[in-house]
Amino acid sequence: MKLQLAIDELSLEQALIQVDKLKQYIDIVEIGTPFLIDAGRKAVEQMKRKFPELEILCDAKIMDAGAYEAQLAYDAGADYVTVLGITDDLTIKGCVEQAKKQGRKVMVDMICVKDFATRIPALEELGVDVIAVHTGADQQQAGRTPIEDLIEMKKYVKKAQIAVAGGINSKTVEDYMALQPDIVIVGSGILNAVDPVHEVELVHRLLTD
Numbered sequence: 001m002k003l004q005l006a007i008d009e010l011s012l013e014q015a016l017i018q019v020d021k022l023k024q025y026i027d028i029v030e031i032g033t034p035f036l037i038d039a040g041r042k043a044v045e046q047m048k049r050k051f052p053e054l055e056i057l058c059d060a061k062i063m064d065a066g067a068y069e070a071q072l073a074y075d076a077g078a079d080y081v082t083v084l085g086i087t088d089d090l091t092i093k094g095c096v097e098q099a100k101k102q103g104r105k106v107m108v109d110m111i112c113v114k115d116f117a118t119r120i121p122a123l124e125e126l127g128v129d130v131i132a133v134h135t136g137a138d139q140q141q142a143g144r145t146p147i148e149d150l151i152e153m154k155k156y157v158k159k160a161q162i163a164v165a166g167g168i169n170s171k172t173v174e175d176y177m178a179l180q181p182d183i184v185i186v187g188s189g190i191l192n193a194v195d196p197v198h199e200v201e202l203v204h205r206l207l208t209d
């Protein structure tokens, strides 16, 4: 089970310092959407250059122009790019084709997708690598968590890897682990903790024990 650290609210300078402290406990660094808007593709480039041993995910949440936007992320050094599951199949196909050309991966963010039974087989047919259940920050404010969606998703995924995101922390991570996702994504639970190193250590220990 991989641990993906989602960075959403740090500056590039702060993010590089934090990843340096946390790197031994994480597998994937996510350049989160707000971080990408703030710092641009150089966040992907610098993160990859400084930490070549870690995988980098560019959370571009692509909605259109799949091949071109995925290419921008991969050219900057991203190992994964995200595309929204609710978008058109042609956009997802463009991302997958670009990923195959460059030997990289596509993660589909299922935020706001309602019909998993229909959408998941279609996404697998398109050849995506990872499908992620995601309860967004605004939905979290309304008290939602990704656990029910993860249970639902497990019924339909046959070959893609599964990721889960949305307000997970060291107190809740075991509930998700019980459902055996391939990637657990944690952002604010680690980076907003009083002691991020202690928190990431706890999550890492639980995931690897």
Ligand SMILES: O=C([C@H](O)CO)[C@H](O)[C@H](O)COP(=O)(O)O
Binding pocket: 006, 007, 008, 030, 032, 033, 034, 059, 134, 135, 136, 137, 165, 166, 167, 168, 185, 186, 187, 188, 189
């Ligand atoms: O994708 C995310 C969100 O939409 C903001 O861009 C987060 O990176 C993801 O939800 C993980 O962060 P936490 O929910 O804080 O763990």
